[in-house]
Amino acid sequence: MTKSFNPQSYEPGTHPDLPPPAITTGLIGWIKTNLFSSPLNTALTLISIWFLWQILPSSFHWLFTGAVWSAVDRKECWAMMDAPRDGACWAFIRGSLELFLYGWYPEPERWRVNITFFLFGAAVFGALRENIPGKKYWLMFAAVFPFLAAWLLFGGFGLEPVATSKLGGILLTLVVAVTGISFSLPLGIALALGRRSRLPVLRAICVIFIEFIRGVPLITLLFVASTMLTYFLPPGSSFDLLIRVLIMVTLFAAAYIAEVVRGGLQGLASGQYEAADALGLTYWQSHRLIILPQALKISIPGIVNTFIGSYKDSVLVLIIGMMDILGLGRARLNDPDWLGLAPELYIFISLFFFVSCFAMSRYSLSLEKKLETGHQS
Amino acid sequence: MKQKTTAVLSAAALVLGFAGTTQAGTLEDVQSQGVLRCVVSTGIAGFAQPDASGVWKGFDIDFCRATAAAVLGDANKIEAVTSTGKTRFTKLNAGEGDVLWRNTTITFSRDVGVKLRFHGVNYYDGQGFMVKKSLGVNSASELDGASVCIQTGTTTELNLADYFSSNGMKYEPVTIETNDEARQNYESGRCDVYTTDASGLASTRSALPNPGDHMVLPEIISKEPLGPATRHGDDQWSDIVTWVLNATITAEELGVTMANVDQMKSSNNPEVLRLLGVDGSQGQELGLSNDWAYQIIKQVGNYGEIFERNIGVDTPLGIARGLNALWTEGGLIYSPPFR
Numbered sequence: 001m002t003k004s005f006n007p008q009s010y011e012p013g014t015h016p017d018l019p020p021p022a023i024t025t026g027l028i029g030w031i032k033t034n035l036f037s038s039p040l041n042t043a044l045t046l047i048s049i050w051f052l053w054q055i056l057p058s059s060f061h062w063l064f065t066g067a068v069w070s071a072v073d074r075k076e077c078w079a080m081m082d083a084p085r086d087g088a089c090w091a092f093i094r095g096s097l098e099l100f101l102y103g104w105y106p107e108p109e110r111w112r113v114n115i116t117f118f119l120f121g122a123a124v125f126g127a128l129r130e131n132i133p134g135k136k137y138w139l140m141f142a143a144v145f146p147f148l149a150a151w152l153l154f155g156g157f158g159l160e161p162v163a164t165s166k167l168g169g170i171l172l173t174l175v176v177a178v179t180g181i182s183f184s185l186p187l188g189i190a191l192a193l194g195r196r197s198r199l200p201v202l203r204a205i206c207v208i209f210i211e212f213i214r215g216v217p218l219i220t221l222l223f224v225a226s227t228m229l230t231y232f233l234p235p236g237s238s239f240d241l242l243i244r245v246l247i248m249v250t251l252f253a254a255a256y257i258a259e260v261v262r263g264g265l266q267g268l269a270s271g272q273y274e275a276a277d278a279l280g281l282t283y284w285q286s287h288r289l290i291i292l293p294q295a296l297k298i299s300i301p302g303i304v305n306t307f308i309g310s311y312k313d314s315v316l317v318l319i320i321g322m323m324d325i326l327g328l329g330r331a332r333l334n335d336p337d338w339l340g341l342a343p344e345l346y347i348f349i350s351l352f353f354f355v356s357c358f359a360m361s362r363y364s365l366s367l368e369k370k371l372e373t374g375h376q377s
Numbered sequence: 378m379k380q381k382t383t384a385v386l387s388a389a390a391l392v393l394g395f396a397g398t399t400q401a402g403t404l405e406d407v408q409s410q411g412v413l414r415c416v417v418s419t420g421i422a423g424f425a426q427p428d429a430s431g432v433w434k435g436f437d438i439d440f441c442r443a444t445a446a447a448v449l450g451d452a453n454k455i456e457a458v459t460s461t462g463k464t465r466f467t468k469l470n471a472g473e474g475d476v477l478w479r480n481t482t483i484t485f486s487r488d489v490g491v492k493l494r495f496h497g498v499n500y501y502d503g504q505g506f507m508v509k510k511s512l513g514v515n516s517a518s519e520l521d522g523a524s525v526c527i528q529t530g531t532t533t534e535l536n537l538a539d540y541f542s543s544n545g546m547k548y549e550p551v552t553i554e555t556n557d558e559a560r561q562n563y564e565s566g567r568c569d570v571y572t573t574d575a576s577g578l579a580s581t582r583s584a585l586p587n588p589g590d591h592m593v594l595p596e597i598i599s600k601e602p603l604g605p606a607t608r609h610g611d612d613q614w615s616d617i618v619t620w621v622l623n624a625t626i627t628a629e630e631l632g633v634t635m636a637n638v639d640q641m642k643s644s645n646n647p648e649v650l651r652l653l654g655v656d657g658s659q660g661q662e663l664g665l666s667n668d669w670a671y672q673i674i675k676q677v678g679n680y681g682e683i684f685e686r687n688i689g690v691d692t693p694l695g696i697a698r699g700l701n702a703l704w705t706e707g708g709l710i711y712s713p714p715f716r
């Protein structure tokens with residue numbers, strides 16, 4: 001018993017004040033506890049390493065070291081490799097990059113697209129970033145941005161008009177997605193409030209709208225937009241295809257947002273509503289100050305989920321022959337000079353979508369953390 | 378919900394019945410727009426595809442350009458209205474395009490049921506088979522028991538089933554969605570045979586690492602005559618599209634090419650002179666200027682030139698003329714006389 005009080009009696013290396021043995025800390029410790037903690041885990045780790053060993057070197061070779069970055073056509077591309085298809089032919093993507101970005105937007109007017117991209121970045125930055133001076137003005141700018149972008153992209157009021165059919169590629173994808181996302185949120189909140197309204201007619205309209213849209217696949221709505229609306233409208237009145245599609249995409253996303261927000265509204269303790277009433281706040285005051293801030297906070301994961309979903313759904317416009325990034329890419333696959341380069345194209349498009357969706361999902365996580373007030377169990 | 382959708386659909390179908398018949402004066406519309414809107418595909422190798430700067434190229438596109446040259450005097454005044462196989466006819470019937478040059482097979486149901494007007498054949502296609510040479514197969518009748526890559530939901534699927542059952546053979550279908558997917562499966566050996574239209578086989582074959590290791594079997598098991606279409610109810614416009622196609626064919630037959638069209642204006646062949654508008658007033662009778670066919674050949678070329686430039690043996694697709702040779706050279710391409 002006295003032994004433990006005597007520092008001299010510790011076996012070398014077992015004194016409690018010594019740092020833990022190297023084998024339980026740092027990289028080695030991490031590997032030991034996470035990868036080799038039990039026979040099963042050890043086996044799984046070894047199998048995974050073997051598997052990665054099988055695919056990583058060849059993937060790396062195909063993607064980078066064996067890839068060709070500039071060539072005039074596929075034949076030249078493949079001739080530069082050890083064997084055809086031994087590496088990626090990124091020259092194909094590189095040569096079409098400008099087309100993929102701007103579509104058919106007239107070349108002398110492309111500075112307008114660049115400004116729009118820049119302003120889009122500024123609006124997103126300003127709206128999302130906390131603690132920047134003049135936050136109110138940033139938010140106002142973000143609210144005006146869609147209209148500013150429409151003016152810049154389509155012209156009028158002093159700018160050369162550009163037909164909507166000239167849009168294509170990433171530009172078209174972003175126009176469809178950003179419009180859908182930015183207009184569906186306010187519309188969805190309004191629908192959610194309408195669905196919980198005490199006015200029977202308003203409530204019925206909202207319920208019918210939401211259930212109708214949710215009961216129909218987006219593709220059906222796009223077909224209606226592309227083929228049928230022309231028959232419903234009076235002859236001679238041309239209603240731009242892109243606008244029809246934007247309306248459909250927005251309505252579709254709004255119906256889903258409405259249900260997500262309704263979930264948030266119902267997740268709120270009824271005491272919150274009663275407290276707001278007790279303070280004598282009107283309907284709009286109580287929703288603006290008490291109900292919606294909390295309801296939207298708990299809806300964030302669902303809302304961002306819907307946003308990401310509708311962003312990726314925007315590629316469905318290719319079904320009705322619109323040339324978004326996927327449609328345009330697939331059209332380019334038919335260039336006789338570049339036939340057979342589908343893997344390169346799909347990897348490029350996946351990368352584009354992954355980067356933007358991952359950014360959205362990370363932002364929503366950080367937003368949740370920031371708004372976390374400890375009320376959630 | 379389903380009932381509601383059905384109601385919407387049937388209401389639309391009702392309106393659709395009227396829409397097609399009230400269109401007239403397409404020529405005036407096109408001339409006042411100053412641009413010809415062609416319904417084209419979203420990409421079929423050699424027939425319609427955008428190049429790296431977005432300019433549409435291809436066999437169908439060149440016929441669209443020929444139409445624009447005849448109607449507007451400038452082959453570049455075209456707008457490609459891209460459409461998928463599902464939306465092409467509604468786009469045309471709803472007036473979003475003026476003429477359809479889109480790799481479209483002429484069939485009874487499309488001519489009569491969809492209320493289209495077809496104007497002759499610009500490409501005779503047909504379903505064929507591609508195999509690896511190493512299989513040692515020389516005829517489709519030796520394909521008993523083969524696994525076949527086939528696009529789902531197409532007429533090629535039905536043709537294949539008919540062909541094999543009528544020859545008392547069995548096959549194992551490997552269903553795929555697109556040409557590219559088919560090529561990947563065929564290349565990796567998941568199927569022994571790929572079957573689709575011969576023009577599609579040619580482009581698939583040319584995209585393989587070693588095209589020489591593969592062959593297209595001689596049997597063609599279906600008729601796929603491809604041609605342009607317009608809406609019902611505008612006879613003048615129909616005549617124009619018909620004779621644009623015929624002009625390119627006649628020009629090849631008479632040896633009028635992009636290069637020699639100017640010398641040919643002083644030819645002593647009366648049909649050449651009528652075609653090029655030196656004699657007669659055929660252009661005016663169509664409602665066009667008299668040099669309409671001259672403009673087609675000068676700016677776009679004759680049928681053979683259009684073929685060779687986009688899909689011919691010197692292109693990556695390397696399609697031989699075959700059935701699409703002139704009737705004088707053993708093919709089916711034939712134009713009524715300019716008289």
